[in-house]
Amino acid sequence: MEGGVAYEQGLNLKATELTLGLPGTGETEGQGGVRNNNKRPMPTSETNEEESQALKAQIVGWPPIRSYRKNSLQEKKDSEGEASGMYVKVSMDGAPYLRKIDLKVYRGYPELLKALEAMFKFAAGVYSEREGYKGSEYVPTYEDKDGDWMLVGDVPWDMFMSSCKRLRIMKGSEARGLGCGV
Amino acid sequence: MDLTPKQSIPAAESTRFPDEVLERVLTLLKSPKDRNAVSLVCKDWYTADSWSRRHVFIGNCYSVSPEIVARRFPRIRSVTLKGKPRFSDFNLVPDNWGADVHSWLLVFASGSPFLEELRLKRMRVTDGSLEFLALNFPNFRALSLLSCDGFSTSGLATVATHCKNLIELDIQENGIEDLSGEWLSCFPDNFSTLEVLNFSNLITDVNTEVLERLVSRCRSLKVLKLNRSSSLDCLHRLLTSAPQLTELGVGSFSQELTPQQHAELKHAFGFCKNLTVLSGFWDATALNLSAVYPACSGLSFLNLSYTALQSQELASLLPHCPCLRRLWVLDSVGDRGLEAVGANCPSLEEIRVFPTDPFDEDMLHTVTESGIVAVSQGCPKLHYILYFCRQMTNAAVATVVRNCPDFTHFRLCIMNPGQPDHTTNQPMDEAFGAVVKTCKKLKRLSISGLLTDLTFKYIGEYAKNLEALSVAFAGSSDLGMQYVMEGCSKLKKLEIRDCPFGNAALLSGLERYESMRSLWMSACNVTVDGCKALARQMPRLNVEVMKEEGSDDCKADKVYVYRTVAGPRRDAPPSVLTFSSL
Numbered sequence: 081m082e083g084g085v086a087y088e089q090g091l092n093l094k095a096t097e098l099t100l101g102l103p104g105t106g107e108t109e110g111q112g113g114v115r116n117n118n119k120r121p122m123p124t125s126e127t128n129e130e131e132s133q134a135l136k137a138q139i140v141g142w143p144p145i146r147s148y149r150k151n152s153l154q155e156k157k158d159s160e161g162e163a164s165g166m167y168v169k170v171s172m173d174g175a176p177y178l179r180k181i182d183l184k185v186y187r188g189y190p191e192l193l194k195a196l197e198a199m200f201k202f203a204a205g206v207y208s209e210r211e212g213y214k215g216s217e218y219v220p221t222y223e224d225k226d227g228d229w230m231l232v233g234d235v236p237w238d239m240f241m242s243s244c245k246r247l248r249i250m251k252g253s254e255a256r257g258l259g260c261g262v
Numbered sequence: 263m264d265l266t267p268k269q270s271i272p273a274a275e276s277t278r279f280p281d282e283v284l285e286r287v288l289t290l291l292k293s294p295k296d297r298n299a300v301s302l303v304c305k306d307w308y309t310a311d312s313w314s315r316r317h318v319f320i321g322n323c324y325s326v327s328p329e330i331v332a333r334r335f336p337r338i339r340s341v342t343l344k345g346k347p348r349f350s351d352f353n354l355v356p357d358n359w360g361a362d363v364h365s366w367l368l369v370f371a372s373g374s375p376f377l378e379e380l381r382l383k384r385m386r387v388t389d390g391s392l393e394f395l396a397l398n399f400p401n402f403r404a405l406s407l408l409s410c411d412g413f414s415t416s417g418l419a420t421v422a423t424h425c426k427n428l429i430e431l432d433i434q435e436n437g438i439e440d441l442s443g444e445w446l447s448c449f450p451d452n453f454s455t456l457e458v459l460n461f462s463n464l465i466t467d468v469n470t471e472v473l474e475r476l477v478s479r480c481r482s483l484k485v486l487k488l489n490r491s492s493s494l495d496c497l498h499r500l501l502t503s504a505p506q507l508t509e510l511g512v513g514s515f516s517q518e519l520t521p522q523q524h525a526e527l528k529h530a531f532g533f534c535k536n537l538t539v540l541s542g543f544w545d546a547t548a549l550n551l552s553a554v555y556p557a558c559s560g561l562s563f564l565n566l567s568y569t570a571l572q573s574q575e576l577a578s579l580l581p582h583c584p585c586l587r588r589l590w591v592l593d594s595v596g597d598r599g600l601e602a603v604g605a606n607c608p609s610l611e612e613i614r615v616f617p618t619d620p621f622d623e624d625m626l627h628t629v630t631e632s633g634i635v636a637v638s639q640g641c642p643k644l645h646y647i648l649y650f651c652r653q654m655t656n657a658a659v660a661t662v663v664r665n666c667p668d669f670t671h672f673r674l675c676i677m678n679p680g681q682p683d684h685t686t687n688q689p690m691d692e693a694f695g696a697v698v699k700t701c702k703k704l705k706r707l708s709i710s711g712l713l714t715d716l717t718f719k720y721i722g723e724y725a726k727n728l729e730a731l732s733v734a735f736a737g738s739s740d741l742g743m744q745y746v747m748e749g750c751s752k753l754k755k756l757e758i759r760d761c762p763f764g765n766a767a768l769l770s771g772l773e774r775y776e777s778m779r780s781l782w783m784s785a786c787n788v789t790v791d792g793c794k795a796l797a798r799q800m801p802r803l804n805v806e807v808m809k810e811e812g813s814d815d816c817k818a819d820k821v822y823v824y825r826t827v828a829g830p831r832r833d834a835p836p837s838v839l840t841f842s843s844l
Contacts, residue, residue: 139679140352140353140354141349141352141353141354142352142679142734143617143620143650143675144351144352144675144734145352145616145617145620145650146351146352146409146435147353147437148435148436148463149567149616150620225572226572226573226574226596226598227572227573227574
């Protein structure tokens with residue numbers, strides 16, 4: 081059984097990166113007649129996320145949502161942001177009781193997996209996008225907002241943080257079904 | 263029916279109807295279009311219609327003057343007035359643009375003080391106007407303000423205080439200055455005529471005891487829409503005292519309830535056997551949502567667009583609503599949620615999917631082409647769709663209209679401007695081509711995504727019943743707009759923003775504008791000279807240009823053109839230039 085996880089080499093971060101900008105930006109332009117006469121430049125992948133959100137928001141009146149609707153959703157967003165900690169339950173097949181961890185404490189998948197391995201005394205195997213976790217009968221999974229069970233590591237960390245409802249470390253044959261050939 | 267012209271023969275030999283009979287017959291015609299047609303038959307019928315008309319709908323307050331309306335319809339009881347261009351909802355129209363209702367009220371007070379109902383949309387209404395209304399129209403009974411601005415809750419207070427016969431107070435989505443909930447306490451203690459009360463978009467708290475007493479007094483109350491700050495305890499008591507409600511807007515649905523409270527609330531919902539419309543639900547939790555199930559069996563319209571439901575929550579709720587015809591949701595429900603719609607709502611006629619985070623690119627909180635296809639597969643009666651999404655394909659749209667060919671309203675908003683089909687990288691021309699070719703009854707269309715002139719060619723060629731078209735970030739040349747102006751003979755409203763249409767395009771519509779309500783063009787290539795040319799050639803159009811700060815003198819940043827019998831308006835602010843043929 082391999083100790084530790086060869087993580088950063090296996091994870092293909094580029095493929096799952098959220099790039100900012102129109103599809104086709106960076107390739108030849110000139111398709112169709114999109115006019116940009118009075119708008120700010122479209123964000124590119126160099127623009128950081130906050131800046132690009134501000135850029136997008138500067139196209140006046142777009143998307144066409146009425147102010148009362150924008151305001152009522154904005155209120156909800158503001159109040160959500162204030163909540164501290166993002167605690168999710170963690171279960172492991174065969175373990176007598178569950179644990180709880182604060183996702184906000186970790187900066188990325190390597191740290192999270194290290195912590196889980198330490199907490200439950202297991203090793204997760206090598207992650208690759210194509211084959212999931214190889215080399216271990218333990219597979220870290222999580223339940224997302226839609227109620228689906230997903231493999232930990234497939235989506236960018238930020239997306240994982242906002243969609244993860246709870247974690248489950250699967251073991252044995254069930255794990256093999258999820259971990260391979262997905 | 264053969265109407266012989268008036269002759270100077272004794273009445274006994276005349277085949278004319280007595281005026282009273284004709285007027286009585288005409289009163290039975292409800293549709294404004296029918297009444298308008300009737301009034302054109304002959305002078306007698308025109309006169310009879312004028313005296314017997316009780317309701318008038320004015321789609322553009324500047325198309326006619328209040329004096330003309332009052333002169334023609336001296337016994338008017340109910341007026342519906344619409345003011346600002348629709349794009350004012352998205353902050354594209356300056357605040358002081360106009361559409362003030364006060365001049366209308368002054369004229370009506372002197373000519374038709376028997377006014378009973380006033381429904382305003384996108385008008386400017388001050389507290390002074392509300393007070394004037396409350397004090398000068400003794401029979402006044404119904405006030406509906408939608409997307410209006412300029413007033414505060416103090417204005418509502420004067421209406422509540424003085425309108426003794428009020429049956430409807432409907433305050434929606436307005437730019438209201440919300441000072442306090444005191445206005446509700448201004449209804450007199452013996453006041454009991456209310457049938458419609460909607461204060462759902464007000465933020466300040468109202469006194470719950472006052473509200474509960476009011477509701478229990480008003481035995482005819484049918485429509486009650488609470489605001490967000492109304493608690494579930496209050497709701498429970500209201501339901502118990504008003505089980506006759508047909509339309510209910512609940513407040514926030516996030517309060518934590520004990521099992522006992524939950525059971526009681528569910529029980530109270532069970533009393534409401536007549537509910538057809540449910541809305542509100544700010545921040546609903548899944549558990550609380552289950553309390554409404556007993557009231558859902560007859561539900562025809564469910565508005566969940568203020569709460570970010572997840573797919574599972576929607577999937578659990580929908581089986582309880584077998585009669586659902588209209589559904590509004592946020593895109594948080596995802597494609598999975600929309601699959602549940604397709605699976606559970608066979609009678610669905612209208613669906614609107616709004617974005618939870620319009621400015622957030624996070625792909626999680628969104629729906630895709632799969633969602634809209636899933637709805638169309640399960641809901642063949644669908645005829646109205648409003649869909650905000652971040653990706654779409656031509657094939658999906660073609661599938662949707664193949665499944666549901668009866669669309670009358672097709673409004674698709676791909677939120678990234680100029681975005682192509684995400685699987686083929688082609689423009690979305692074929693998508694809208696499929697819509698107009700298949701949906702012969704299409705009356706309203708909103709297009710988006712990467713679009714060339716071909717889309718407009720399709721629209722001009724096939725959308726023969728189109729009345730309203732909304733265009734943004736689309737087209738390649740003047741030809742685009744020309745296709746539409748030439749082909750869409752029933753067009754009434756055209757709104758265009760950020761398209762490469764210039765003066766040639768603007769002038770191509772010369773023959774069309776007088777049969778349309780209005781044209782809006784902003785951030786296009788139209789110049790002031792082009793607008794002047796239009797105004798010169800068409801004396802019965804008002805051509806207005808809104809100038810933005812710092813723009814070139816020759817540019818017509820925002821253009822608003824509309825037909826009118828009232829001449830150029832005199833209340834335009836300095837930033838609005840009005841051109842006439844003079």
